[in-house]
Amino acid sequence: MPAEHQPVLEALGVSKQFAGVKALDEVTFSLRAGEVHALVGENGAGKSTLIKVLTGVYQPDAGALRYRGAPAVFHRPTQAQQAGISTIYQEVNLVPLMSVAANVFLGREPRNRLGLVDTARLTAMATELLADYGIDEDVRRPLGELAVGAQQMVALARAVSTDAQVVIMDEPTSSLEPREVQTLFGVIDTLQRKGIAIVYVSHRMDELYLTCDRVTVLRDGRLVHTGPLAELPRIELVSMMLGREVGDIRAHGATGFAAEHGRNFAGHEREPLLRAENLVSGRRLAGVSVDVRPGEVVGLAGLLGSGRSETVRAILGDLPLDGGTITVAGNVVPSGSVPAAMRAGISMLAEDRKADGIIPNLSVRENIVLAALPRLSRFGLVSRARQDRIVRTFMDRLRIKAAGPDQKVGELSGGNQQKVLLARWLCAQPKLLLLDEPTRGIDVGAKAEVQALIDELAAEGLAVLLVSSDMEELIDGADRLVVLRDGVAVGELAGDQVTEDNVLAAIASVDEGSR
Amino acid sequence: MAGVTVATRLTVDRARVAAWSQDYGVYAAVGVLLVFNVAFTANFLSVANFRTQLVEAAPVCIVALGMALVIGTEGVDLSVGAVMALSAALVPLYLGYDTMTAVVVALAAGLACGLFNGFLVAYLGIQPIVATLALLVGGRGLALVIAHGQLVQLYNPTFLSLGTGDLLGIPISVLVAAVLAVAAGLLVQRTTFGRRIVAIGGNRAASRLAGLPVRRVLVGVYAICGVLAGVAGVLATARLSASDPANVGLLMELSAITAVVVGGTPLTGGRIRVLGTVMGALLMQLVRATLIKHNLPDSTAQMVQAAIIVAAVYAARERSSR
Numbered sequence: 001m002p003a004e005h006q007p008v009l010e011a012l013g014v015s016k017q018f019a020g021v022k023a024l025d026e027v028t029f030s031l032r033a034g035e036v037h038a039l040v041g042e043n044g045a046g047k048s049t050l051i052k053v054l055t056g057v058y059q060p061d062a063g064a065l066r067y068r069g070a071p072a073v074f075h076r077p078t079q080a081q082q083a084g085i086s087t088i089y090q091e092v093n094l095v096p097l098m099s100v101a102a103n104v105f106l107g108r109e110p111r112n113r114l115g116l117v118d119t120a121r122l123t124a125m126a127t128e129l130l131a132d133y134g135i136d137e138d139v140r141r142p143l144g145e146l147a148v149g150a151q152q153m154v155a156l157a158r159a160v161s162t163d164a165q166v167v168i169m170d171e172p173t174s175s176l177e178p179r180e181v182q183t184l185f186g187v188i189d190t191l192q193r194k195g196i197a198i199v200y201v202s203h204r205m206d207e208l209y210l211t212c213d214r215v216t217v218l219r220d221g222r223l224v225h226t227g228p229l230a231e232l233p234r235i236e237l238v239s240m241m242l243g244r245e246v247g248d249i250r251a252h253g254a255t256g257f258a259a260e261h262g263r264n265f266a267g268h269e270r271e272p273l274l275r276a277e278n279l280v281s282g283r284r285l286a287g288v289s290v291d292v293r294p295g296e297v298v299g300l301a302g303l304l305g306s307g308r309s310e311t312v313r314a315i316l317g318d319l320p321l322d323g324g325t326i327t328v329a330g331n332v333v334p335s336g337s338v339p340a341a342m343r344a345g346i347s348m349l350a351e352d353r354k355a356d357g358i359i360p361n362l363s364v365r366e367n368i369v370l371a372a373l374p375r376l377s378r379f380g381l382v383s384r385a386r387q388d389r390i391v392r393t394f395m396d397r398l399r400i401k402a403a404g405p406d407q408k409v410g411e412l413s414g415g416n417q418q419k420v421l422l423a424r425w426l427c428a429q430p431k432l433l434l435l436d437e438p439t440r441g442i443d444v445g446a447k448a449e450v451q452a453l454i455d456e457l458a459a460e461g462l463a464v465l466l467v468s469s470d471m472e473e474l475i476d477g478a479d480r481l482v483v484l485r486d487g488v489a490v491g492e493l494a495g496d497q498v499t500e501d502n503v504l505a506a507i508a509s510v511d512e513g514s515r
Numbered sequence: 516m517a518g519v520t521v522a523t524r525l526t527v528d529r530a531r532v533a534a535w536s537q538d539y540g541v542y543a544a545v546g547v548l549l550v551f552n553v554a555f556t557a558n559f560l561s562v563a564n565f566r567t568q569l570v571e572a573a574p575v576c577i578v579a580l581g582m583a584l585v586i587g588t589e590g591v592d593l594s595v596g597a598v599m600a601l602s603a604a605l606v607p608l609y610l611g612y613d614t615m616t617a618v619v620v621a622l623a624a625g626l627a628c629g630l631f632n633g634f635l636v637a638y639l640g641i642q643p644i645v646a647t648l649a650l651l652v653g654g655r656g657l658a659l660v661i662a663h664g665q666l667v668q669l670y671n672p673t674f675l676s677l678g679t680g681d682l683l684g685i686p687i688s689v690l691v692a693a694v695l696a697v698a699a700g701l702l703v704q705r706t707t708f709g710r711r712i713v714a715i716g717g718n719r720a721a722s723r724l725a726g727l728p729v730r731r732v733l734v735g736v737y738a739i740c741g742v743l744a745g746v747a748g749v750l751a752t753a754r755l756s757a758s759d760p761a762n763v764g765l766l767m768e769l770s771a772i773t774a775v776v777v778g779g780t781p782l783t784g785g786r787i788r789v790l791g792t793v794m795g796a797l798l799m800q801l802v803r804a805t806l807i808k809h810n811l812p813d814s815t816a817q818m819v820q821a822a823i824i825v826a827a828v829y830a831a832r833e834r835s836s837r
Contacts, residue, residue: 359717
């Protein structure tokens with residue numbers, strides 16, 4: 001067997017549990033010398049857990065690692081690093097105030113005869129090394145003054161120059177300019193020729209097919225597929241990531257949405273309530289347009305990182321826009337201001353319930369009325385009676401199970417917390433409700449209830465923009481789907497076109513104009 | 516099996532004890548100290564003594580009320596002592612007009628300092644501890660420049676009555692502290708502004724997404740804290756019958772933070788205990804008074820106070836790590 005086909009790093013039947021939840025379930029992963037190996041999967045697939053097991057951050061509960069042909073145990077990340085496994089994270093883990101050169105050779109600076117750092121040689125070595133990475137800046141400048149992309153290149157240069165055998169890149173292009181992406185691909189080529197193995201984590205299909213030799217797909221902590229990438233059709237890759245069989249049309253009715261939902265939406269001739277046109281934000285949104293009519297549920301489909309959450313955040317004014325306009329009922333909503341968007345009648349259920357949603361120390365009552373406080377107060381004094389009335393109404397209507405309105409929200413189950421948040425946004429009397437993963441991490445019963453509620457609200461005339469990674473939820477719940485990829489809307493499906501096949505095809509379609 | 520059950524029950528109990536002691540420990544401690552002093556300290560149970568204790572605690576209490584609001588937003592204001600010095604330095608300059616003008620100017624200086632702190636924190640996004648450090652250092656410097664580094668004796672009887680006079684038999688400074696405490700309690704519990712302070716401290720990202728005017732609330736909170744420090748500066752100056760910018764409010768930031776933390780307000784924000792804060796200020800004063808009356812030096816009091824702080828922080832940690 002030629003040397004480059006020897007596995008350099010292997011995980012054999014690795015399992016890892018967190019609080020009873022299996023993050024990795026007997027996953028086997030094999031990385032060969034000199035290959036670029038794509039590691040893909042949606043949220044919760046186990047990618048980051050696997051990387052952390054490979055780099056010694058986590059110890060596997062079961063299974064074993066083999067490195068360069070021998071069993072390996074990494075108790076600490078530094079052990080893996082010293083053995084030659086380097087990781088480049090999205091955020092750069094270097095010292096921003098030190099010079100570029102000092103960062104590259106941190107901990108192994110060249111010394112002069114007196115044992116002091118030989119600055120001249122340090123500068124020369126760093127300059128020479130970084131030229132290969134497309135960096136021609138003065139290496140004596142502080143690292144923090146470089147653009148993020150350039151910092152990432154420095155991190156990469158540092159990793160490789162420490163005699164790395166394996167380089168793990170976690171979404172390396174997410175903060176790079178197109179020109180820098182080309183440089184990165186050039187660097188990857190060079191590394192490959194030197195026999196260094198690369199694990200490449202990314203959600204960008206085009207990049208994967210451009211750079212990677214093989215692919216490993218994880219889903220729900222399990223290994224789904226591993227094999228050569230070039231001969232794998234995109235649509236199959238996408239369907240494996242999402243856990244959907246191509247051509248397998250599932251019967252509707254597995255969700256809490258009404259069976260006929262979306263097939264008989266009669267408001268198509270109505271004027272859109274929301275018009276978001278050509279939204280551009282940094283590298284995350286590259287021109288997304290979406291309309292929502294009153295009473296309509298529009299779904300945003302796409303893979304992780306395709307810009308779904310960014311789109312709804314931009315509409316709420318939480319993500320600053322570089323371009324594009326948002327109008328609600330014909331009035332332009334000033335971008336970048338959440339209060340302005342809320343005054344225009346927009347509310348958003350955020351994706352991360354704990355970080356962006358609940359205020360755990362406050363009561364159910366206070367969490368519900370939070371966004372509507374001014375309306376429930378007079379001269380800045382909170383009216384308890386008015387609060388109680390409205391809180392009671394919503395607790396009944398959404399069937400929030402709590403000991404009472406005074407119980408702390410942090411003590412409720414996930415499903416009930418989600419209902420409290422829904423009540424908060426309904427309490428703000430929105431015309432447009434943005435729902436980002438409304439049923440993630442809640443139990444089946446609550447899930448069906450939330451889905452039924454979405455139906456009900458739309459029937460009452462609320463415009464809903466729904467983001468979900470749950471394909472069934474999107475297909476059953478939405479009247480119309482906008483498919484996003486890499487921050488661009490690549491397709492729109494309505495009525496009978498709303499099928500899994502069409503969604504998968506749109507996600508996997510090859511965009512001629514892409515980089 | 517049995518061992519597991521016992522262990523679980525023990526941890527649950529420990530968390531509950533921690534929660535209880537964070538919520539009510541300060542009241543219990545004040546109660547115990549009162550009983551102890553009544554029983555063992557000569558001349559403790561006298562009107563004069565109670566007056567002294569309350570007058571001593573009033574400035575700390577007033578500053579701590581503002582500090583509690585700031586800490587409720589997960590912030591901290593280190594500049595309160597320096598703000599007291601600044602307001603103290605301004606008093607003699609305007610006392611020539613009348614007492615009212617001098618007091619208003621002193622409070623306006625506190626307001627300006629608070630707005631400055633709030634601007635740094637809310638609009639420039641500087642960490643509160645660093646943002647307010649600027650005024651901690653610079654504020655007292657400015658105060659000394661204004662006062663030419665000198666202590667100024669004050670003789671205006673109207674102004675001095677703020678420090679020594681009574682209203683309805685209660686010392687004015689104590690009355691001011693009591694009124695402000697009630698106002699702060701109402702602010703926190705009953706106003707939209709107060710509820711927003713708590714919400715922002717509890718989860719800033721969620722508050723922003725709920726459309727709350729996070730920046731304006733933060734500026735408001737630091738402004739209130741600044742004004743209250745100004746009030747304390749005025750009262751301390753009146754009581755001293757002298758404007759002493761070099762020494763007034765020295766280490767006040769630490770006393771105020773102590774009162775807040777001991778009173779059960781967590782440093783992580785999202786909860787403000789107004790009455791607890793008042794009790795915290797009283798407790799620290801009582802500890803010192805008790806030890807001094809039993810002929811133990813002030814340094815002992817400081818060590819006991821340190822122990823109380825550690826206990827309070829430990830209770831908060833036990834509770835949140837549950």
